[in-house]
Amino acid sequence: MTHDLKTLGWTQTFTSQLTPEEFETLTPVRIAEVRRRGVVILDAALNRSERALTGELVASDFAVGDFALADADRIIRVLDRKTLISRRAAGVEAKPQLIAANVDTLFITTSCNHDFNEARIERYLALAIEAEVHPVIVVTKADKPEDMPAEVYKGRAAAIYDGADVLVINAKDAEDFARLETYCGEGQTIALVGSSGVGKSTIATGLTGLDIEIGDIREDDAKGRHTTTSRSMYQMRGGGWLIDTPGMRELALHDAAEGIATLFEDITDLAATCKFSDCKHDTEPGCAIKAAIEEGRLDPERVERWRKLRDEDAHNSETIAESRARGRKFSKMVKSVKKAKNAKRGG
Template sequence: MDYQQLGKLGWKSCFGGQLTEEEERNSFPVRVAAHFGSRVLCLTGSEEIVLPIEQLHDCGELAVGDWLLLDNETRRGVSRLPRESLISRKAAGVKSKTQLIAANVDTLFIVCSCNHDFNLSRLERYLAVASESRVTPIVVLTKADLCEDRDVFRQQALQLQSGLIVETVDARDTGDMEPLAYWCRSGQTVALVGSSGAGKSTLAMSLGAGPLLTQGIREDDSKGRHTTTVRSIHCLSAGGVLIDTPGMRELQLADCEEGVAKVFDEIVALAEECQFRDCSHQGEPGCAIAAAIQCGELDTRRLKNYQKLQAEQARNAQSLHERREQDRKLGHFYKATLSANQKRKY
């Protein structure tokens, strides 16, 4: 295996440590670079391989960024290596299903522009997902050249989470892009997330991701149209790789309890000081959260969004659990029916 070539795609020693001697002899690793539904683009570091999804059946559900093992002779999927991280969300719509966004990501660039797109509550959603996925979040505020005072936006974002890194950039200014280069160095994988029109494609190109299509935004509400239509991997000039994702109009949380708690850790700490353990923070006596709001230590918007995200992730997590349980029981039923039919044949 050419580990130098694999390193250009984000390969780390932890992945090599998962391989058995037999797997090293009979298979080779590839990284999922794009998923087109019926076909999957995989990279080896020296070539691109397009495979039908049926050929990767044994690798399970795939996400861009996954590492797979392919058989040396047939190039069929042997297995998917355990993920170091996985970013996901509840799929849009009413169905209880999880949508995989990106796997084996080190850093998440949460992209938001300094205009009507700037939304603190939406940023908190992305931060909760990053915390739950155990990846490093970096808030990147784009189009800083189009606002009167970029620091106003930056200071608001800095208040969302302790230790949060926030960068304000004009993606066309190489000087503005220098602070992001550290996170894009060799061996690192960065993913871009944000709404349509936030400037993700322009940012990706400025990081050295190559010629990606860009589109303008509507001036009346700063909203844009989808430019990136599939998640895809791009090699960066700093040596790392970037996973570009389509703009998200909706980011529903699922199985994100720890992530929400970490982003709103000051509210969680205050709740411990309430007089009653089952305090709903709706005016009960001895409510520490109500007292913090009254004296200006806690923003009402932040509390409302915390309660909203708590309820949303709990509801979606329950729905997903029920869906998995139904699928499990249905699988048992099919196996039992198949076994009974086979017995009748004999």
């Protein structure tokens, strides 16, 4: 079976980034897995191989799904991404954690039981909207819903954001998988997110034909438990690519203000009509949001979720920006010290 770069998801977006010399001397590859000291790559023939990271490149510079240029021994550079899904990394240090790159569709998985949670789904939707990735809410366990009929869960999911597709499925049903596979054609890249226990492993196995176990990551140390936890890319039966992501208990947003504003567009538009531009939408007079709640036009719980996501994103974005600024300042200081030492030796 023959392949070309289009099979990997390569488009003109990436071709335009190459110089004539790079066309002649380097090989375009896609990052299939990121490890601590290296990456696993796929070439146009779909051969997998490892490349060590040398020079200034480190593992945190890469996301599964990245396109890069490589020679026989190493990765030379990462190409600009078409889309990027990231979050604020867990832990004390403020920095972004890259999740998946060059994704076309995000499968946001939940289930017809207590796992269904509007607030969690909204987080993933804000992430997808900000990254300009098409969101599909996949509600599993339609064959055994709890508390209410599966159609009610579908309605709740559809009400969250009209820009998302909603599929309510039995992950063990062949016809339901055919509906999922319409997003999974050749060259298309799907990322799979959601909490543990909602059927992500079943979906991943069904789409790829491989026995894939998607585990969980502990937020305190990012080490997996019970099952495989590294993010990896697999070819699907429909010809596209699946990037699995271990279950994330907490998805800390950053730099997602536009995504949040779009997701809560009705609230955002109302906020712009408040009497005061710095309105906190709490006790201030002339607050359009407060008036809409009192008149029954806005759900107060949804407004509170909007407020929480907006404030969290602003805090995380500012913290990461400050951390980057400190890093640049420290790097500049180190270079200055080295320069002074070298000048002293020369004298």
